[in-house]
Amino acid sequence: MQFESFAEFINMGGYGFYVWLSYGVTFGCLATLITLSVRKKRKVLIEIAKKMTREQRLKENRGTKS
Template sequence: MQFDSLSDFFAMGGYAFYVWLSFGSCALILIGLLVSSLREKRVLLAQVAAQSAREQRIEKAKKAQQQEML
């Protein structure tokens, strides 16, 4: 489809409301998915760091307990 002017492009042959509404809703959904994924990534990385720190503390406590037994 070829448009004669920029205003004709934005009017979309009389279907502008439906066309731009579909583009807008799609963009909103994609942005929502991106934000949600970034938040989940941040939470997951924090959980991994906490688990790693826990495991290091446990290992350190085990070594200290073995030292006391000797």
Template sequence: MMQAQFQSMAEFFHMGGYAFYVWLSYGVAYGALAVLIGFCMTRKSRVLKEIAAKVKREERLAQHRSNRQ
């Protein structure tokens, strides 16, 4: 038979008097993950735009070279 660690939901959220530290650590961890995900998504879109610009520039240079010959 499994024994419950907490007698009620209020006791669970209170965490034996350590609720502030427990929930703060969860908040900081999830906040850091959200910032990291946001940074990565922003950086990815910036890199893809830079790649597209380079490809377009290379195509334009290749077109210019072929017109000169």
């Protein structure tokens, strides 16, 4: 499908609002999903590092008490 002008492309034959709204919602949801996933991954990695540090300290304390 070819459009005569950029304005016609944006209008999409009268359906431009719905087309561009659907693109906006889709990319908004994808951006939110990526952002939340990155934050959750960072939080999980920090928790794992804390647990590993805690376990290492416990091992060291057990070794000095024996």
